[in-house]
Amino acid sequence: MSPSRFLPLFSAAIFAASTVLAANWPQFRGPDHQGVSSERGLPLAWNSTSNVLWKASIPGESWSSPIVWKDRVFLTTATENGESCRVLALNAKDGRIVWDKEVFKQTPRRKEGRNSYATPTPSTDGKRVYACFGDGSFAALDFSGKIVWTNRDFPFYSQHGLGTSAILHDGILVMARDGSSDGEDKKIGWQKPWDKSYVLALDAATGKLLWKTGRGLSRISHGVPTLFTDHGKTQVVSEAGDVVQGFDLKTGERLWSSEVLGEGKVPSTIVGDGLAFTSGGWGGKETIKAFRIGARGDLKESNLVWEQRKGIPKVPSMLFVKPYLYAITDGGIASCFAADTGAIVWQERVGGNFSASPIAADGRLYFLSDEGVTTVLRAGPKFEVLATNPIGEKLQASMAAANGRILIRNTSHLWCIGSK
Numbered sequence: 001m002s003p004s005r006f007l008p009l010f011s012a013a014i015f016a017a018s019t020v021l022a023a024n025w026p027q028f029r030g031p032d033h034q035g036v037s038s039e040r041g042l043p044l045a046w047n048s049t050s051n052v053l054w055k056a057s058i059p060g061e062s063w064s065s066p067i068v069w070k071d072r073v074f075l076t077t078a079t080e081n082g083e084s085c086r087v088l089a090l091n092a093k094d095g096r097i098v099w100d101k102e103v104f105k106q107t108p109r110r111k112e113g114r115n116s117y118a119t120p121t122p123s124t125d126g127k128r129v130y131a132c133f134g135d136g137s138f139a140a141l142d143f144s145g146k147i148v149w150t151n152r153d154f155p156f157y158s159q160h161g162l163g164t165s166a167i168l169h170d171g172i173l174v175m176a177r178d179g180s181s182d183g184e185d186k187k188i189g190w191q192k193p194w195d196k197s198y199v200l201a202l203d204a205a206t207g208k209l210l211w212k213t214g215r216g217l218s219r220i221s222h223g224v225p226t227l228f229t230d231h232g233k234t235q236v237v238s239e240a241g242d243v244v245q246g247f248d249l250k251t252g253e254r255l256w257s258s259e260v261l262g263e264g265k266v267p268s269t270i271v272g273d274g275l276a277f278t279s280g281g282w283g284g285k286e287t288i289k290a291f292r293i294g295a296r297g298d299l300k301e302s303n304l305v306w307e308q309r310k311g312i313p314k315v316p317s318m319l320f321v322k323p324y325l326y327a328i329t330d331g332g333i334a335s336c337f338a339a340d341t342g343a344i345v346w347q348e349r350v351g352g353n354f355s356a357s358p359i360a361a362d363g364r365l366y367f368l369s370d371e372g373v374t375t376v377l378r379a380g381p382k383f384e385v386l387a388t389n390p391i392g393e394k395l396q397a398s399m400a401a402a403n404g405r406i407l408i409r410n411t412s413h414l415w416c417i418g419s420k
Helices: 005-024
Strands: 053-057 067-069 070-079 084-091 097-105 128-132 139-142 147-151 168-171 172-177 199-201 209-214 226-230 231-242 243-246 256-259 271-274 275-278 288-293 297-300 302-309 319-321 323-326 332-339 344-349 360-363 364-368 372-380 387-391 400-402 405-407 413-417
Touching: 067 400, 084 139, 097 139, 097 147, 147 332, 172 231, 226 271, 243 275, 243 400, 271 319, 288 323, 319 360, 344 405
Parallel strands: 256 297
Antiparallel strands: 053 413, 067 070, 070 084, 084 097, 128 139, 139 147, 168 172, 172 199, 199 209, 226 231, 231 243, 243 256, 271 275, 275 288, 288 302, 319 323, 323 332, 332 344, 360 364, 364 372, 372 387, 400 405, 405 413
């Protein structure tokens, strides 16, 4: 057989390998930290019996999202009334639990009813899994389930519990710590600004602290940071109560800070076309805002590009799919905004209540309600419902998309949805 006969096979193998790599969902909101997947051919329609490839029972209670690396699915949970902190690995093909490892015990403290003692979503680099739990402790495990390191140097308290997640990039594990005071006055840090919140970075290889940078005055928050790279330099973009800020990924230097009033921020910051998009919070001054990234210092609102007061999500994060910004309110109003101006393109009720952050893939938007219904919309300037998919179980965790499948976690199960 001539060498040229092998070229199609060789090309197909390279394409398959790159597709597998691109299909990983390694942390909260996927490979880009923003809920956008490069997957094609994800399932469009399903219910509790149709297009369910497997359904695995998961012990304990947790609202962390599943993550995927090739043939492994990882997630966290807390059993024994929140005391036992555990990381699980499942076979992605059939849902079989490969290992279930307790990494340490924690002392459960106060949290809101919509939170759990294992809400932070883990992350992976393909070699290790990095997890964090309600008391603020970290653990790293290899893919066999062996504990590589733990870090319990940054205890956490919040009136709401710990609701954010760490992100992983270039060997650096970054997490925002926007809690509140456990002293006599519980409103400090929650409803009253304080200067104790910070963003920290750990060396993923060792678990040692790389940097820890204070926010200045801010209030309680649960959003997950994202990354913005410009001219080869990467910064961490992170929102807390009253502020959205940028930090140098390598050094932790706080590069800029802008004003976004409101406490209890939950939606994660997203970026696109040089803008940082923020939303959520309580206190009566909540808006969606877009800030231009690039200036340095205490900017207040000098880099504000636009502000929108309609269709504000207080818990689910938004989606940027150029040239649009998409959002779903807690009460089920879906919106499409022009990302450059904030103008409303369409705004329609889809129904239900929402905590999970949506995802986008292959020209579709997937909105997952607390009632277990996924509404699939066509991405674009026209509101169009493509499918309404119920599974009939309560949930709050955000879905993951990988290898042509969608993973949905509810109170006691992990569902794998795919075309049979």
